[in-house]
Amino acid sequence: MSLKLKPGVVWGDAYKALVQNCKENRFALPAVNVVGTNSLNAVLEAAARNKSDVIVQLSNGGAQFFAGLSLADKHKAMVLGAVSAARHTALMAEEYGVCVVLNTDHANRKLIPWVRDLVEMSERSVKQTGAPLYSSHMLDLSDEPIEDNLSVCEDMLPRMFNSGIALEMELGVTGGEEDGIGQDIDEVDNAKLYTQPEEVLAAYDRLSGLGTIAIAAAFGNVHGVYAPGNVMLRPEILKDSQALVQKTHGLVNNPLDFVFHGGSGSDPTDIRAAIDYGVFKMNVDTDTQFAFAKGVGAYVEEHTSAFKYQLNPETGAPAKGFYDPRKWLREGEKSMVDRLNIAFQQLGSVGQSVAN
Numbered sequence: 001m002s003l004k005l006k007p008g009v010v011w012g013d014a015y016k017a018l019v020q021n022c023k024e025n026r027f028a029l030p031a032v033n034v035v036g037t038n039s040l041n042a043v044l045e046a047a048a049r050n051k052s053d054v055i056v057q058l059s060n061g062g063a064q065f066f067a068g069l070s071l072a073d074k075h076k077a078m079v080l081g082a083v084s085a086a087r088h089t090a091l092m093a094e095e096y097g098v099c100v101v102l103n104t105d106h107a108n109r110k111l112i113p114w115v116r117d118l119v120e121m122s123e124r125s126v127k128q129t130g131a132p133l134y135s136s137h138m139l140d141l142s143d144e145p146i147e148d149n150l151s152v153c154e155d156m157l158p159r160m161f162n163s164g165i166a167l168e169m170e171l172g173v174t175g176g177e178e179d180g181i182g183q184d185i186d187e188v189d190n191a192k193l194y195t196q197p198e199e200v201l202a203a204y205d206r207l208s209g210l211g212t213i214a215i216a217a218a219f220g221n222v223h224g225v226y227a228p229g230n231v232m233l234r235p236e237i238l239k240d241s242q243a244l245v246q247k248t249h250g251l252v253n254n255p256l257d258f259v260f261h262g263g264s265g266s267d268p269t270d271i272r273a274a275i276d277y278g279v280f281k282m283n284v285d286t287d288t289q290f291a292f293a294k295g296v297g298a299y300v301e302e303h304t305s306a307f308k309y310q311l312n313p314e315t316g317a318p319a320k321g322f323y324d325p326r327k328w329l330r331e332g333e334k335s336m337v338d339r340l341n342i343a344f345q346q347l348g349s350v351g352q353s354v355a356n
């Protein structure tokens with residue numbers, strides 16, 4: 001029987017069922033970073049159009065921006081912006097009729113208090129409404145020794161699991177930089193761009209009994225889009241990791257839930273291979289940022305005078321119909337939807353929504 005879930009933000013067992021369904025049917029969902037209701041609504045619109053479920057995520061900076069950059073208490077803005085985005089998503093996902101995995105993106109040691117406060121907000125939410133605010137949170141201690149990485153995850157995971165929240169953790173290093181976390185690709189020790197299967201096994205051994213985990217294993221992926229030749233993806237690292245964990249623990253095929261960071265600009269063949277090896281989530285940020293900007297940019301270029309004069313200097317006609325923010329922001333949204341149509345197709349999730 002095919003899986004059916006209530007539209008909205010999924011968490012706990014529904015999250016696990018949704019992830020399992022992706023892997024069994026060999027497709028993945030795009031995880032799209034949003035910074036406000038424009039990009040968030042565009043993601044929901046694209047998901048609904050493609051009859052696919054989707055992953056919405058906020059980086060720490062995205063969450064702060066969601067709350068407003070003028071707020072003096074940056075930490076509080078990051079927490080409240082993430083809460084605001086969660087409430088908007090919960091309300092609207094139901095209306096758009098799709099299932100949404102809501103995630104916070106990279107959090108290094110400095111950002112643990114952000115995640116901790118969000119987990120606390122979810123605990124309160126569970127008491128009030130029965131549901132947490134987020135489906136999952138990422139902890140990215142990948143620039144620290146693996147022992148420190150695993151012990152932080154070990155410490156946080158049980159509490160998250162209690163509220164039905166999954167943990168995404170990173171092993172090895174995704175090259176490039178995402179919202180201030182990470183480093184230039186030429187500064188990273190090359191070996192760290194490729195996770196060792198033994199590290200994945202170690203993470204599985206330590207963490208899988210404590211809650212729900214997804215692993216962002218580095219296989220040469222980088223954040224951002226670079227000229228061809230700078231990135232060498234080796235998805236077989238994921239395959240070897242699955243095989244090692246499967247063999248060691250006598251499990252079914254593809255026991256691990258993998259996450260593909262730095263999906264923008266990736267080769268469709270590598271994407272396909274990664275999905276075959278258990279990737280259910282591919283992050284797209286750079287390409288959708290560019291798409292939004294491109295849509296707005298083209299509109300501004302076409303109606304330059306409306307962005308300088310309230311009345312058209314040649315005809316004297318009011319330009320309100322052109323500079324109304326709904327006009328140009330909508331062009332950004334539409335262009336972002338167009339880019340996401342490609343992502344849903346590449347990931348094979350078109351028509352695969354489990355929302356009933």
Ligand SMILES: [Zn+2]
Nearest residue numbers: 174178261262
């Ligand atoms: Zn990332």
